[in-house]
Amino acid sequence: MAYRPDFVERYVIDKIVFGILSPTEIRAMSRVTVITPELYAPDGTPIQGGLRDPAFGAIEGGERCPVCGNTRLECPGHFGRIDLARPVVHPGFAPKIASLLQATCRACGRVKIPPERAKYLLAILRRLRDRWPKLADNLVKEIEKEAASRMECPHCGARQYRIRFTRPYYFYEERPEGSVRLTPIEIRERLERIPDEDAELLGVNPKRARPEWMVLTVLPVPPVSVRPSIVLETAQRAEDDLTHALSEIVRINERLKKSLIQNSPESIIEQQWELLQNAVAAYIDNELPNMLQLVHKRRRPLKTLAQRLRGKEGRFRGNLSGKRVNFSARTVISPDPYISINEVGVPYEVAMTLTVPIMVTPENIEFARRLVLNGPNKWPGAVHVYKAREGIKLDLRFRQNLKQVAESLEPGDIVERHLMNGDIVLFNRQPSLHRMSILGHIVRVMPGKTFRLNLLVCPPYNADFDGDEMNLHVPRSPEAIAEARELLLVQKHILTPRYGGPIIGGRQDYVSGAYLLTVKTRVFTKEEASRLLAIAGYRGELPEPAILKPRPLWTGKQLVSLFLPEDFHFKGRAKINAGDLSCDSIECFHDSFVVVRFGKLLEGVLDKKAIGAEEPENILHMLALEYGHEKARDFLDRVFRMFIRMLELRGLSISLGDLEIPEEAKKKIKEVLDKARERVLELIEEYRKGTLEPIPGRSLEESLELKIIEVLSNARDEAGRIAISYLDPFNDVFIMAKTGARGSDVNITQMAASLGQQTVRGRRISRGFRTRTLPHFKPGDLSPEARGFVRGNFRDGLRPTEVFFHAAGGREGLVDTAVKTSQSGYMQRRLINALQDLVVTNDGTVRDAYGNIIQFRYGEDGTDPMLSYHGKPVDIDRAIEYVRSAKQASG
């Protein structure tokens, strides 16, 4: 039945009660009894008493329902029933049936608990029900356990036997003469004998769910609207899986009925009864363990009731928790460093498909007319017009007389216009792991077929441009638009609530560019400085040049300083502040300690630690925290463009030449590696002789391996150090590694010196043949080169065996990432399900959906991590620094 707002009576839901349908109810709501598995007569009309009986409800157009007299729009559909020839167990209730049978007397049906105690327990249970439903459930479990353990009925004194339950629906009674299967008839009789009070004691509300209703005697058949058939192109009908499952039940049921009337032998009846039980169980859940599945002709298992609800594509996860939406678009993304970080480039094609409704007012009527005149195919135009007075919606795609429509516009009409520059949209990339996975962007319509985004917003989305696609959603109501503008805009998420710090910031080229711009060795002529400042949109005087003679020259630090607030101070180490270039204070010879005072970058280079994404307590963080997100956005939009322009002026590229090391260095590396190899052979020799000193807690073999790995790892590091010491410290490979833009010392080592030990499962490679890795080596060879030590490097090339070992190690890494993402994804899902409705309330407490207190003060100190200094509510050193500076400024 279609949703008709005017048709539906309005009620406020007060509560929902769950129970089990009783046979009486099933019969009462049933409008037809299904007695034949046939669906249609040869002439194509539905058979009376079949599964498509017209009494199941009107579904075809023009059809009148014989039950309620409505057409298919109003007819809600009606249930039917199958009267089962013999009762069967409902598989969903089988475990509960088992505990009921175990807890009650086989003769009198009472709970096997003495009357006085039962009364006492019932009183407790009733009191617990309202306030501590969980505890009540636990109490029921305890009662069941206690009752089941009694082997003599305290009411009638009858001897009891253990009931064994085998999934999915078999029950056996362990009598002294042997184990006897209980038939559903016997089970139902026993359940019928349980008095109401005793049922309650066992956690069953007898008013809503009498225990015997768990054994089905009559099966409800849902209306056809629940199991619609589809007409194929060949004019054949294909029935829904539920109809197939039901017709199977009817077929078996009719056969069983006949057998019962004919007084067939008990064995045949039992066999058919078992088939009926199986068919009914499969109709309810076709994925029960140890059960025959109902299948199609092509052996595809049927999708029955449980399969509709369960799992990722089931009703709950697939249709209720997640839905498909209109007013959205998806396409490939590509970078555009010249749009603002809060903008998104939208192709014309998309902008002309997505719409925003605007109300026509006296103020905008001319504008609205222009849009209508442009029509649906010329941007900026309009797609629909809603005429308020006539109450009709016009589709401009099918209108020739746009002029007439435009003229007929009047205040109060609604025009659905194209997406335009300045509109706000939600932009999203899956997997949506945190709230920054959906941000509000300002639309900028442009040519092309991809969404364009600023590179600085890649980190929150974890996006790159190797074919990534992203989704875009248009908020259409004024409320949604306002909410997006107030809460979702990119600049409001520069700082992450995950760990107070900026998540938006430079990566890769931005980092190299920042470094190259601000190194001491680089100065700019007036023309160069102007170019850099132009791209940043700077409109002001150039500062006093740092060098006056022989010609005026400016430093990169001066240029950056133009964009810092005048009362801004900052102190911190740069990324390059490590190894040879480390220093701990302002007095830094290597220019690796960043100092900003009164908005002037006085010393230190800008690199990953200063302007990088996901680097807390950097310049960007302090700007965003102390000067607000608008200032931070402005800084990101302007200064970062300068970094890129710097790279464009200078160029950044690497070649084999950057990794070339002199013969002398190669010889030194060879010596180191040879020495390591010798040392390993010595160790192996010691091991063979038995003089090797084992490491405490390790076997001799383990000790040998550990020692070898240590020797080889040290050798590789040493080789790398030698190689790096001979490299030009100003070549681009080196700059990128040092500033944190891309690559590391390890990568340089692997390219210039040696790949080092390859591992599988954290050990030297030892798999392959029985006692050797490859046929190139002697059996039992433990030497470095036979167990995955790669002497070669990427620049000079690898030997064939080395390539093999490297591939083995590389493959493991690939498999690891694949496994890890799926596992952490599932973990994330479980965590979100557990935590999703926790909320920080106005009084500072953390509560769940019921108002239960989870934490008495959020984070125990009530600090919003997004507004904190990397988790700390106050950065006391920084505060002191500021007071000092203020004093200095005032004289």
Next chain:
Amino acid sequence: MPKRPGKVSRKILQHELVPEHRLLSLEEAAEVLRRLGVKPWQLPQISVNDPVARLLKAKPGDIIEIRRRSPTAGEAIFYRIVVPQ
């Protein structure tokens, strides 16, 4: 059903991982509930059989104040309501 507990040593209170517990008087408990604006069952729970609850001779319905060391706030106060079983 609750098993009859054995004796609990007072020494556990000295253990560094056991924070300071205090049984609130009726007035204090009422004040806590008023301040937080909650019904007793909305508080986190502690079993009557909890070793510390037993040492404090707490009964179901009592509220226990717990002072924990906190990495963020130095010290944080929690309340737990004693529940049966």
